[in-house]
Amino acid sequence: MTDGTPTRTQAQFASSHTAELTPSLVGATYSHRDIGLSDEQVRAMYRLMLLQRRFEEAAAKAYGERKISGFLHLYIGQEAVSTAAEFAIRPDDYVISAYRDHGIALARGVSARACMAELFGKVTGCSRGKGGSMHYFSKEHNFLGGHGIVGGQIPIGTGVAWAIKYRGEERVCLTFMGDGAVAQGVFHESLNMAMLWRLPVVYIIENNEYGMGTAVSRAHATPDLARRALAYGMPSAQIDGMNVFEVYRGVKEAVERARREHMPSLLEVKTYRYRGHSMSDPGTYRTKEEVEAHRKRDPIVNLRHYMLEAGLATEADLEAIEREVRAEIEDAVAFAESSPLPPIESLYEDVYTDPDYPFLA
Numbered sequence: 001m002t003d004g005t006p007t008r009t010q011a012q013f014a015s016s017h018t019a020e021l022t023p024s025l026v027g028a029t030y031s032h033r034d035i036g037l038s039d040e041q042v043r044a045m046y047r048l049m050l051l052q053r054r055f056e057e058a059a060a061k062a063y064g065e066r067k068i069s070g071f072l073h074l075y076i077g078q079e080a081v082s083t084a085a086e087f088a089i090r091p092d093d094y095v096i097s098a099y100r101d102h103g104i105a106l107a108r109g110v111s112a113r114a115c116m117a118e119l120f121g122k123v124t125g126c127s128r129g130k131g132g133s134m135h136y137f138s139k140e141h142n143f144l145g146g147h148g149i150v151g152g153q154i155p156i157g158t159g160v161a162w163a164i165k166y167r168g169e170e171r172v173c174l175t176f177m178g179d180g181a182v183a184q185g186v187f188h189e190s191l192n193m194a195m196l197w198r199l200p201v202v203y204i205i206e207n208n209e210y211g212m213g214t215a216v217s218r219a220h221a222t223p224d225l226a227r228r229a230l231a232y233g234m235p236s237a238q239i240d241g242m243n244v245f246e247v248y249r250g251v252k253e254a255v256e257r258a259r260r261e262h263m264p265s266l267l268e269v270k271t272y273r274y275r276g277h278s279m280s281d282p283g284t285y286r287t288k289e290e291v292e293a294h295r296k297r298d299p300i301v302n303l304r305h306y307m308l309e310a311g312l313a314t315e316a317d318l319e320a321i322e323r324e325v326r327a328e329i330e331d332a333v334a335f336a337e338s339s340p341l342p343p344i345e346s347l348y349e350d351v352y353t354d355p356d357y358p359f360l361a
């Protein structure tokens with residue numbers, strides 16, 4: 001595990017791992033260094049993906065114990081997307097997402113404590129306990145939510161990109177959405193305007209194959225969602241979302257284009273959620289075999305194999321990361337449990353009122 005280890009291509013790993021791994025990380029012909037990632041960054045990516053996975057496993061457990069109420073949409077399986085995207089941008093760039101937002105907020109750097117406390121509805125949460133699972137927010141981290149209306153965040157992200165350009169800043173806005181949101185009218189209106197006005201926005205479709213229980217092929221006349229960009233003359237790409245390096249490469253390129261040329265992009269990242277749409281979904285619309293097939297391409301396991309093969313970490317190093325992450329999550333749960341609920345008066349805070357508006361009387 002030294003930085004001086006000679007670079008090995010992923011094709012070289014293929015020989016030893018094809019039996020257990022499908023061609024996510026092992027099939028490509030480049031190494032992390034070829035795409036500009038340091039050994040340290042790869043280790044940090046691994047830790048971040050694991051943090052998201054363990055965070056949500058703990059959240060699911062707490063939900064089962066009725067310590068969390070309301071909706072809980074888990075991101076498990078999709079961690080390579082949030083992680084790679086975060087590594088491809090700067091802290092001052094903006095990120096906005098739909099309601100499947102835990103992993104994305106953690107990737108932005110919102111603490112596990114603030115994220116867990118939000119799920120528990122506590123005042124120490126990132127939205128002071130009033131947003132819950134679907135409405136994380138952190139101004140400090142330039143994370144603009146957490147939006148429950150399918151597609152609602154797309155015009156907002158487009159507006160943020162407009163503001164960036166208007167102010168003459170060199171920032172970018174990543175706008176995440178699910179495949180279901182692509183069928184919303186605002187998706188098309190936003191892409192059209194972003195292209196007309198050359199806005200620094202990168203639209204990232206996390207195509208996890210289902211919108212609730214509806215398969216993409218049943219909801220979209222053209223299941224290749226990246227092709228929607230052709231109608232607007234926008235650069236686009238379809239990316240393997242189980243391969244953290246592939247997502248990094250794709251987002252990095254799109255971000256550079258947005259920053260340097262104010263040119264928007266549409267990325268369709270093909271990923272998969274292992275759990276149901278939300279905690280109340282038994283997922284009877286898909287087979288066990290289908291889920292298992294995707295689990296075999298698990299982005300975390302995949303990266304783990306890569307790191308071991310490339311000499312970026314030993315088994316002992318990986319175990320140490322696991323212990324550290326578990327401790328961080330235990331601490332977050334304890335923090336959430338012991339934090340107070342928001343004061344009752346806060347019900348009246350952050351509520352829109354306009355005394356002159358006659359219809360609210």
Ligand SMILES: Cc1ncc(C[n+]2csc(CCOP(=O)(O)OP(=O)(O)O)c2C)c(N)n1
Pocket residue numbers: 098100148149150177178179180181182208210211212277
């Ligand atoms: C405007 C609107 N219509 C319907 C819903 C109900 N709804 C909640 S999630 C969802 C499916 C969205 O799927 P997708 O965009 O693929 O996101 P994923 O859950 O897969 O991340 C729907 C229809 C909603 N929240 N908002």
